[in-house]
Amino acid sequence: MVVEKNIPLQAFNTFRIVAKAHALARITHEQDVRDLLADPEWAAAPKFVLGGGSNIVLTGDVKPLVLKVEVPGLKVVGETAKAVIVEAGAGENWHDFVTWTLDQNLPGMENMALIPGTVGASPVQNVGAYGVELQDRFDSLDAIDLQTGQVFTLNAAQCAFGYRDSVFKHASSGEMDMHQPLGLKDRALILRVRFALPKVWKPVLGYADIERKMAEHGVAEPTPRQIYDWVCEVRRAKLPDPAVIGNAGSFFKNPTVTAEQCEDIIARDPKVVHYRLDNGSVKLAAGWLIDSCGWKGKSVGQAGVYEKQALVLVNRGAGVDGNGATGGEVMTLAKAIQTSVYERFGILLEPEPVVI
Structure with a gap:
């Protein structure tokens, strides 16, 4: 495990604020975390988990060890009577993941297209747009304890999703219980997230922007790909591209x-x-x-x-x-x-x- 020193973070935060990480480690597998915990120099060091940097404001250089999450992977892992279960590595780009699901003819994520960030950060914020939140499609996730190196799995109830909220945004008030975690802020790094995509798909409509698109195109029953395209058009018209602004x-x-x-x-x-x-x-x-x-x-x-x-x-x-x-x-x-x-x-x- 290589830990880089004095790494510029401007490219790692979408605000493009100039700052540095005193030390940064790239996490592509759970073993990378275990290697850090086994290293006397980094085992007890404070740690900061960084995904796509789309939801942070840096007010100075980052002193804790930055764990840059780059865990890859996109695959179908199973199914239930009502849904197909897909899994994405925490380092995957969120929009690319949404696009991939449609390419696999697995609709259900289209309303959340073009949300910036990574898959691993999405449960932390319980991201959502145009009537659909992550929790509506969530199955489970794997995370690793940043103190013990233990990998654990959480379901939706254990993640305690709320509006732009989850268990990962709240500090633990005591000894961590993986079966009923009360707070995992700064205690866990998400490795993989699984989603349940409905076998019987129904469009989620009702937002004015989507209804305007339906009227413009004369479409009463849009397909998943049409909703995806419209959401992308609306977001691009309203929101600045972080690569530009x-x-x-x-x-x-x-x-x-x-x-x-x-x-x-x-x-x-x-x-x-x-x-x-x-x-x-x-x-x-x-x-x-x-x-x-x-x-x-x-x-x-x-x-x-x-x-x-x-x-x-x-x-x-x-x-x-x-x-x-x-x-x-x-x-x-x-x-x-x-x-x-x-x-x-x-x-x-x-x-x-x-x-x-």
């Missing part, structure tokens, strides 16, 4: 409020974009709240709010030779937006990315 996708979670709170906001701002949920609560569009406060296109230093979508913060600088946005500028902008939205709507927006 540094960003971490949606920066804030869409807040959920009670029906009464929503009615109060509607009374003051009738145009508020909102979605009523099955449990009676209401999800508000964070991008609309931010836009209503006048932030679209504004900047703090080289960090800015994307002109086409207020939910996305971007790095306006090239990020080369230290000229791009710093993590500090990004977070200063984010906090100013939070304050503005709270003062107008009484809602505190919660950031999605992890701040390092």
Whole structure:
């Protein structure tokens, strides 16, 4: 196992923020983790798991040992009466994986096309888009304990999925129990993820962007590939390509409020974009709240709010030779937006990315 020193991380985070890892190890197999744990220099060192870097904001150099997850693999591993089970290595690109499933004539993931990041990071965030979340297609995953080197398997219940949430985002409050983990933050590295793709496929529709595409093309019953193509078109039109403009996708979670709170906001701002949920609560569009406060296109230093979508913060600088946005500028902008939205709507927006 080779541990590289003083490695630039600009290419490993989609915000393209300039920073370095004091030390970095590339993980392509569980044995790589065990080798590190057997090495006296690295066994007890703090560790930071890095996937595609699409959901982090670096505010400085990373002192913990960076574990860059590059576990490969895409395959069908089994089936049940209702689903085909596919497995992807944690280092696989998420969008490439979604594309692969359709190429295998295994629909069900198409609504989540073009989400940035890796497969291994997807359960951490419980990624989702256009009416489908990872938990809706999740079967199980394999992870490795970063203290013992033990590989363990978790089902959906043990992952404790929530809206952009999972057991991997919460710290353990005591001795870790693999059968009922309470918190796996900084304790586990995901190796492989398995998904259950329905044998009887039904399109997930209902979002305005998809319905507009159906109307434009005169299609009442779209195929999985058509939905995939439309989702890609919509995302490309709304969201900046990280390869061109540094960003971490949606920066804030869409807040959920009670029906009464929503009615109060509607009374003051009738145009508020909102979605009523099955449990009676209401999800508000964070991008609309931010836009209503006048932030679209504004900047703090080289960090800015994307002109086409207020939910996305971007790095306006090239990020080369230290000229791009710093993590500090990004977070200063984010906090100013939070304050503005709270003062107008009484809602505190919660950031999605992890701040390092």
